[in-house]
Amino acid sequence: MIERIKYQDIDFEKYNNCIENSVQKNYYCEKEILDFLSKNWELLVYGDYEAVMPIPFVKKTFFKVVLMPLFCQQLGIFGKSNELINEKFLKFLKTNYNVINYSFNFHNDFETKLVTKKNFYLPVQEYAFLRRKKYFKGRKSTVKTAQYLEFREVFAKKDILEFIKNNFKGLEKESDMDFFIQYLLFLDKKKQLKMFGSYYEENLTNVAVLIDNENYFSLLGLLNNEELKNHNGASFLIDRILHLNIETKAFNFMGGSIRGIEVFFKSFGSDLQEYHVIQNSKKDLIKNWLKIS
Template sequence: MLFQINHITHKNIDKAAYDKCIADAPNRLVYAFSWYLDIVSPNWNALIVNDYEAVMPLPFKSKLGLRHLYQPWFSQQLGVFGKVHDIDSNSLFNLLKKHYLFGHFSMNASNDFRFQHAKEKQRLNLLLDLKRSYAQIQQSYSKNHLRNIEKANSAELNLTHDLSVESFITLYQESDLQKKVGWTKKHIKQLQQLILKAEELNKGILIGVEHNNALIAATFVLIDEKRISYLFPITLEKGYALGAQFFLIDALFKEHAPTEKVFDFEGSSVEGIARFYRGFGVRQEIFNQISFGFRLNKTIQL
């Protein structure tokens, strides 16, 4: 099959055609839709195969006229979406090198492109299929997880869907994540915009856990046609002590199973967090992180 790949700048992207390609793609991810990219990386470009048969969104930054590709916050995987089987890896990579000085970004788990002279690092993602009943899913929990959920239930925790963006951000500021993650005001603003837009499109919800009417844990969950993404969990010290995140994840399974969706834990590369997720009986997938070109950020702050 003949194919032509074009580099299209943001203002020239037909977003209706682009979004249709993402929506119809067997490997669709919510991070790749134009509404999402417009928030996390305004002015993103794209590689377009033929008449939007396949697309690759290209978040980039630029300083002193030098452009480089990067992976935006709140988007674990991007890469190529659509009819990807006949796309030549070299043609794709040559276009990236032509338009960008260097890059550090993630493909998606369905992409098996091999780029010559690029560094590849395998990254781990953890998933749980929600096709089974809630009772069947619980049978896959570790004994430790079952004990913690029983402990949380005995603590009389309450699940709340009545949670504002402001309350979620305040919880983040009160938690130890503020020191660990170190968001800038720009990142907080992006997250606020994401939550509000996702709620407007019925693509996301805020869920919290309360104890004695006080919020002790919460998360923002993205809900797409095929996937529920556990985007950003936050827990206070008291929430850890009472097993709030065990309670919250278990409640999400109870709400959404059985369904054809996959629950996406979004990693993690942190062993303690990965071990926590594995206790729910997950399966793993691998996606590649790509780096190419000479990074100048030691001398020029990009």
């Protein structure tokens, strides 16, 4: 049986225990992270917290809608999980909520056919083997020609944050960019922010923004100075980060559904991880609201 629990009624001791002991555990399901990224969320629970599913939502005039927060890639079902249990969660979600978009984690499988998105991931492995056997030939060549660049760790100071603001693509609203900067400062305070830059003659060409988890890095952003992009700083940065870390930490590229980005991520020898999503148009949303209201 699936139970819907409001935020204030969640037993967070049981929730955390379920998350910590689940094979699906990821960074986004942690209470502190969800609290920051989503103003509102509640929980679906199977049994006595045998499995849980966080539901982020926003409040509209007449109803609330399920919407993945900015910078949150995968949520879904955590804990005891199989296709039968997952189908129960899916049915409850579709029957009781108006969903604009919701992303499950890549461990969640369903009998129902759902749309999928792509993510790319590199497990811990020997760097020399990765570069020799798995890098695309063109990527090896690009990395080799960019070795004149200088690699540095950079920090959340005014000049770096300004570089990020000026070169981040994909955020239409100024308020979204402001929230991204707040998020970086939040991660920095938690000591979970790592940033690296590539320099050409003291000019910053690129910045890689990473979430530093215990066992893996997640790529939150890869920023390019368009005037200096011919130096291939993005390839240089990713390769150097892998060189220094891939033998002890996995690397999550955090995306890849856009063709050009997919090719770039794949060229470093990464593995495809597909995850299921629910996406609805405004028209679909209104139809569903009429059904469940």
